[in-house]
Amino acid sequence: MKKAAKTFTLTIKDNDSVLSCSSASTIMRTLLDRGLFIEANCNGRGSCGRCLVQVLEGRVADRDGNAVPPGENNMYLACQIYPQADVTICLPRLEVSQKAQAAQIPVEVTKALLKKIVLAPAYPTLSKHYSFQAMLRQALATAGAAAGGCDNITVLRSLQEAVAAKPELITLTLLQEEVIAVEAGDTSPALFGVAFDIGTTTVVGLLVDLNTYNVVAVCSKNNPQASRGADVITRIQAACESAEGLAGLSKLIRSCMNAIIHELCSQAGIETSHIYAVTIAGNTTMTQLLQGISPSTLVKQPYAALFNHLAPLCPNDIDIGINAWGKVLILPNVASFIGSDTTAAVLAAGQDLDTVPTLLVDLGTNGEMVLHDGQAMYACSTAAGPAFEGAHIRDGMRAAPGAISDVKITKDQVISTVIGEGKPAGICGSGMVKAIAEFIKTGILHTSGRFNQAAIAALHPGLQRRFRQSNNEWEFVLVAGAETMNGKDIAVTQSDIRQIQLVKSSLRTGIEFLLTKLNNKAETEYRIYLAGAFGNYIDIDSALLIGMLPAIKKESILSVGNAAGTGAVMALLSADNLKRCTAIADRIEYVELASQPGFQNRFLQNLAFPKN
């Protein structure tokens, strides 16, 4: 018989929060319902192990009220425990590191997307009688502006407000020569925009002063949708399960964007009303979820997106807290699995302007590749999955403080480099790639990816003792528990290596299929742009060594950083850049990898590591 639910308090230390919670709800559900971020890659099934919380005070139990054995330091999976009394917990501290310095955006602004013009209107009189709308039209004509006027009632309402006290000057905000807002007085110094790169895992916002073309603040946050699944597919399933699921995902990303906007404004000391435009680069699922559009068609054959290009949206339509008369521009996407983040990355890399063959590889939670063969452009997407962000890796985590980001194996020891000041807590994508590259160099991996027992037997004892069997599989300990944050060993398991093999094969196979478009004529005569995680973190030598990238001269590889975010800034600055985005999205031909003959075979072959 079901017991009546009781209500307790849930205190979150270091956060000054006290929530009410029910004995019928998991701690995770209570946290998520109050909008508190907690990782829940498996959507609360208890399998991913990401939602660890430390219980400092109080008593928790399983659904049936039975005691649950705590982990070390009284850690529990928040998705598996129910409060039995007032409880105090400590949340995990895994914040994405924020780039302190403003990004350097290489742009030449040929035609501003947004501008303000200040006018001295001639108010109507009894003898010169006309409407305020006509007054605006005349003032624009007198100023020689390209805009002919405005027949949008929303803007005209702002006109009515602005001229109520007959100010001598009024300021018009124009988006691509269209009047979008009218303000009393000269407000021209306040003209800002935010460029967003909405990743599956991370959301980055860049605040741009549109008068000076400078990025004046940067802020990134974890995508809180991760609480409904680490990867795109899990989130789509959550969105398709119910209208609430879709609405919830939509609300999460909107809140996150608003939180970023607030932080950017606070960094730069401006008001949210000074922001008149937002550009958004993101994969198609992210931009559909943002708008509350069901992504169901994205996971059913033929995986069609609803749209490629959208007219500018009103911020109120998607609850984005900028100037109410501002506009939100979702950049155009190429196809269902090639989103506007790819369009923006191509723009930032200038790949659309190339005259020689180039290949762009953008590695985020998924991997997208674009080939420019000198004339046509092709793109494909691989379900890289979030392995590089720590998902499906036993001791995996994001590139955040505590993550092992680099590994060096000498004759007798392992040197791990950790992000930040503290002890290691796990291993991130760049650390995994580096570790595997080192394993290959050391000879302890077969090309198949299996540990080479014979080679291990010949290792120096200092390395050999790191090698052991646990949970029926072999693993290699990078850092012993005595040296780690939670007291547990950090190791690379055979399964972890398999995960990386899957990802690197899908990337490599995608690249190879695109390269066939070059008809062998220039298969080694091309340049590579590396963007996303590749551009930022992963060691290129190691990536070449484990075969993620084709064998190519290192000099032909150019890192273009967080190209999607840079592209979103560029589109925010210039109407010409925005136009280029549309041309890029129209021009790129989508290649569906799964339907390519021979894909499966090639994929299986590419699982292997290259011979060293």
Add this chain to the structure above:
Amino acid sequence: MKKAAKTFTLTIKDNDSVLSCSSASTIMRTLLDRGLFIEANCNGRGSCGRCLVQVLEGRVADRDGNAVPPGENNMYLACQIYPQADVTICLPRLEVSQKAQAAQIPVEVTKALLKKIVLAPAYPTLSKHYSFQAMLRQALATAGAAAGGCDNITVLRSLQEAVAAKPELITLTLLQEEVIAVEAGDTSPALFGVAFDIGTTTVVGLLVDLNTYNVVAVCSKNNPQASRGADVITRIQAACESAEGLAGLSKLIRSCMNAIIHELCSQAGIETSHIYAVTIAGNTTMTQLLQGISPSTLVKQPYAALFNHLAPLCPNDIDIGINAWGKVLILPNVASFIGSDTTAAVLAAGQDLDTVPTLLVDLGTNGEMVLHDGQAMYACSTAAGPAFEGAHIRDGMRAAPGAISDVKITKDQVISTVIGEGKPAGICGSGMVKAIAEFIKTGILHTSGRFNQAAIAALHPGLQRRFRQSNNEWEFVLVAGAETMNGKDIAVTQSDIRQIQLVKSSLRTGIEFLLTKLNNKAETEYRIYLAGAFGNYIDIDSALLIGMLPAIKKESILSVGNAAGTGAVMALLSADNLKRCTAIADRIEYVELASQPGFQNRFLQNLAFPKN
């Protein structure tokens, strides 16, 4: 000391309504708050006498709890009485007569404003991969449609809904070649629009089948804003007093339009979702109030309107219950006091196409006049006021059942014609004009408008005894109390005649100032179009006789009926007509009468009646 308010029930007979009411609120306030229409031209000040209700049961009192003497048949002013117990009342029955027959609209549709096209879309496949938006674009191109596609997310949402089950056919609704909605299957037979003429006093809706170009239903209702004042100025004051005042007026007209839409649909047996467009002709105050835009600038010098032209609105923006993807088109206005009803009337009369001088006179609650001198067009407006609709006339009422609409005075008797089957209840505008014309013919009025006592003394006794003094002024009884609905005499008073003199002088003076634009060259060589109340009800001979119109041959006068409504239908039918509306509004030059030299003198002269 104030007593605590008590709560009672207010039962409305014949309406099946039982409301709760408070002893602290007037019966009128309770009725208005529940959305029940009751005339309140003076906004509850107790001066207009329009809010009479019959108390059948229960007890009422004044604000201080003192007894109020009832009128005949236990009638009370609803704005002056407070319930002291459960009360049952009977509301006045003065419905605007509804034209039974559908209007005849003389149009030739050159280019439909709205149309539906049925397409067979080629759904994307794995090998032919594109978005649903691209699919729509292709299908439009295949069908040879002028529309290039659609980048509006609202429409794309309808596309996603429509194609969810992959129907063989989809139907697109286009407004001026822009896709506004997508539906599954062939829905082409369902394509309707409603043309509204929003008058200060009366709101008329015409339902048009946009496939056959027929008006299939007509419905008119009293403008419920009359409860906040009979004339435009009183309503503007109510709107400017508080945000609630503006919101209330906005809500009243929206509800009225929705009630009309429902009645039209029920008459024609269609769903509201079959209506894809609404055109609106109305004076500028009405269209601003409809949108919840403060009309404050309309009553302050220089009386400027906010807008002339507006882009189509979404029905949800102003709570109009038609197809959610439909559009609302507020027709362009000329100036603050020359609204889109005038634009529509010019369209309907075809005045913009004239090559010889013509004068349009549209008499509604106000009077608007447009002169086409053969080349240029000029317009002015006169504050005619609602006298023709019964306001400020002691026994005045609207042209509704019970109204005396025609008066004939013979040698010894008065023959009154009443609208409908019952006894007379009052006198409407056309009856007043006719009565005064008969007074002039009989010789009992001086040209000054005063009763001619000498002439009266010489009348047949059958007429002479109708003449008497009451409340310190002379009046002429048309129908004795024994023959009237409420048992009270119906008479024309000296004050009533003065009211009509004020209106006819303002109209006539406006006309004369416009005619000066003809530079005397053709002052008698022009035609007159009569629209509105003139076009429908008022006897032209009488109007000429009392000097409302200049002396002109009767053959040069053409009645064009409810031209504003007809024009709104024409704009709904054809994009060319809508374009003509814009051209008309741009072309007409507004003449501000009050600033014309000599206006005041001319106005005073025109108060006199012509010599007979």
